[in-house]
Amino acid sequence: MIWLGIDTANSPLAVAIVKDGKIVAAETRNMKVNHSASVMPAIEDIIKKAGLSPSDIDAIAVSQGPGSYTGVRIGVTVAKTLAWTLQIPLAGVSSLKVLAANAGIYQGLVCSVIDARRENVYGGVYNSAHQLESVIDDGHYSMASLLEKLKEIGQPVLFVGQDVDVFWQQIKQQLGELATRAPYTFDLPSAGQLIYLAEQVELPAVEDTHNFVPTYCRLVEAEANWLKEQKEQKR
Amino acid sequence: MGEFIMENIYILGIESSCDETAASVVKNGTEIVSNVVASQIESHKRFGGVVPEIASRHHVEQITVVIEEALKQANIQPADLNAVCVTEGPGLVGALLIGINAAKAFSFAHGLPLIGVHHIAGHIYANALVQPMEFPLLALVVSGGHTELVLMKEDGNFELIGETRDDAAGEAYDKVARVLNIPYPGGPQIDRLAHESDGEVDFPRVWLEPDSYDFSFSGLKSAVINYKHNADQRGEAINPMHVAKGFQDSVVEVLTAKTLRAARQYNVKQVIAAGGVSANKGLRDALTATFNKEGIPFYVPPLKLCTDNAAMIAAAGTSMFKAGKRSDLALNGRPGLELLSWNK
Ligand SMILES: [Zn+2]
Numbered sequence: 324m325i326w327l328g329i330d331t332a333n334s335p336l337a338v339a340i341v342k343d344g345k346i347v348a349a350e351t352r353n354m355k356v357n358h359s360a361s362v363m364p365a366i367e368d369i370i371k372k373a374g375l376s377p378s379d380i381d382a383i384a385v386s387q388g389p390g391s392y393t394g395v396r397i398g399v400t401v402a403k404t405l406a407w408t409l410q411i412p413l414a415g416v417s418s419l420k421v422l423a424a425n426a427g428i429y430q431g432l433v434c435s436v437i438d439a440r441r442e443n444v445y446g447g448v449y450n451s452a453h454q455l456e457s458v459i460d461d462g463h464y465s466m467a468s469l470l471e472k473l474k475e476i477g478q479p480v481l482f483v484g485q486d487v488d489v490f491w492q493q494i495k496q497q498l499g500e501l502a503t504r505a506p507y508t509f510d511l512p513s514a515g516q517l518i519y520l521a522e523q524v525e526l527p528a529v530e531d532t533h534n535f536v537p538t539y540c541r542l543v544e545a546e547a548n549w550l551k552e553q554k555e556q557k558r
Numbered sequence: 559m560g561e562f563i564m565e566n567i568y569i570l571g572i573e574s575s576c577d578e579t580a581a582s583v584v585k586n587g588t589e590i591v592s593n594v595v596a597s598q599i600e601s602h603k604r605f606g607g608v609v610p611e612i613a614s615r616h617h618v619e620q621i622t623v624v625i626e627e628a629l630k631q632a633n634i635q636p637a638d639l640n641a642v643c644v645t646e647g648p649g650l651v652g653a654l655l656i657g658i659n660a661a662k663a664f665s666f667a668h669g670l671p672l673i674g675v676h677h678i679a680g681h682i683y684a685n686a687l688v689q690p691m692e693f694p695l696l697a698l699v700v701s702g703g704h705t706e707l708v709l710m711k712e713d714g715n716f717e718l719i720g721e722t723r724d725d726a727a728g729e730a731y732d733k734v735a736r737v738l739n740i741p742y743p744g745g746p747q748i749d750r751l752a753h754e755s756d757g758e759v760d761f762p763r764v765w766l767e768p769d770s771y772d773f774s775f776s777g778l779k780s781a782v783i784n785y786k787h788n789a790d791q792r793g794e795a796i797n798p799m800h801v802a803k804g805f806q807d808s809v810v811e812v813l814t815a816k817t818l819r820a821a822r823q824y825n826v827k828q829v830i831a832a833g834g835v836s837a838n839k840g841l842r843d844a845l846t847a848t849f850n851k852e853g854i855p856f857y858v859p860p861l862k863l864c865t866d867n868a869a870m871i872a873a874a875g876t877s878m879f880k881a882g883k884r885s886d887l888a889l890n891g892r893p894g895l896e897l898l899s900w901n902k
Binding site for chain 2: 357359360361362363364366367377378392393396397399400401403404405407408409532533534536537539543545546549
């Protein structure tokens with residue numbers, strides 16, 4: 324079984340090939356790269372390095388979001404097109420869970436954080452003592468409200484993701500001793516982890532690929548306003 | 559000596575530069591084998607115009623569906639294709655990226671050549687799907703984002719001889735539609751109102767310098783806004799049909815006159831209209847009448863080839879394919895891409 328993993332949900336770019344439970348090749352870049360220009364060359368390169376051709380791939384795992392709208396869409400579009408045209412299954416994994424998986428060895432709550440601007444984050448909380456079971460759903464939260472929820476839970480939390488830096492003062496202020504910052508080695512998504520997580524669940528049917536869409540965790544502003552107007556008009 | 563047999567060229571075209579997700583298979587650059595367009599217009603109507611982020615979201619939903627449908631309708635396997643051509647720009651960057659990344663993934667999966675195509679080249683080559691192009695050729699390109707006169711001395715060779723200095727004709731239509739409270743997309747409605755009108759408001763024609771082939775529509779747009787404003791001030795209602803006709807006549811007269819002057823100066827064998835606004839009946843009729851009288855063949859593609867589609871991208875792409883043009887997997891969306899010749 325040969326997997327290709329792709330994560331372009333945020334500024335890092337990660338691709339990997341896993342063959343029969345072993346990482347054959349993996350690459351993560353964290354330069355200011357343009358995913359649209361670089362993800363296909365990175366995929367071509369890693370497939371070549373692994374001594375494979377596209378038709379050898381048996382399944383694809385992609386980081387489905389949330390994250391940068393454009394970034395998530397690029398990864399999903401590439402993954403979706405490859406999976407559909409090669410007629411192989413496509414598995415989506417939460418980009419926040421991929422980050423949390425880096426702390427799989429930590430026995431407790433892991434909070435993955437992606438900056439969503441204006442003091443908001445895409446965040447999710449997972450319990451790494453229980454196979455990364457979701458404790459707080461992936462979502463678009465104000466950082467203050469996410470920290471409030473964590474305070475109510477009252478357990479130690481490990482924060483992962485390079486955007487934690489942006490909020491670290493606020494996190495310490497609200498959670499004090501409960502909060503720990505993961506080492507920077509945990510901050511970037513690993514496409515190997517992504518594939519590993521995708522392997523834990525049943526593969527979707529090949530026919531489902533057309534319906535595969537990113538997880539945005541957020542409506543487009545114009546659409547949110549429109550829905551609000553519709554509601555007000557009904558009243 | 560054996561007879562040399564030209565092999566057929568099959569190209570898959572992909573287009574996602576604005577609010578249509580489209581895929582098409584074209585044979586030899588002239589024959590449409592399949593042409594699939596998923597329009598988002600119903601979704602954007604709610605907002606009175608195209609919302610880029612929503613357009614991008616719809617493209618991701620539709621992209622593999624339209625490609626599959628295009629291949630299915632064409633009854634063709636990826637291995638039978640010669641290349642994949644995709645709109646590289648100009649357009650909405652987030653929208654462009656979907657078609658481009660899908661095209662790259664598809665071309666990689668099947669080892670097919672990849673070619674990035676200029677959207678306006680596509681609009682011009684839509685005509686090659688209807689009528690052989692003859693050079694020198696003059697193209698009037700009118701759409702939501704463009705108003706241009708392009709001279710083609712030969713296949714794959716472009717010279718921009720005139721362009722708008724402010725609003726594109728299509729933009730002016732959208733803004734006037736808003737003044738008249740006509741829901742998006744307003745262009746076709748203005749065209750219809752103008753046709754049914756029994757009178758017209760006299761609006762100015764903007765000619766710029768006598769020898770210029772450039773256009774300007776912002777003055778006309780302001781004239782319409784002022785006309786409405788003045789009527790409002792006096793508490794008078796305007797006649798939307800008269801305004802529509804006055805506005806459309808101004809646009810059409812300037813476009814037609816400049817196209818005619820350029821056609822004469824460059825002694826062209828063919829004049830074509832291209833782009834979404836060339837679906838406008840008032841413009842089509844005026845250009846047809848003018849060039850009939852002048853004795854220069856004038857062509858405008860059928861409606862479904864005027865608006866955005868992928869067959870036109872495949873048609874232009876076929877000319878690029880024959881000229882040896884290729885893109886690599888680093889191909890990226892270029893919202894401000896310039897129209898460059900591939901045959902010099
Ligand atoms: Zn167009």
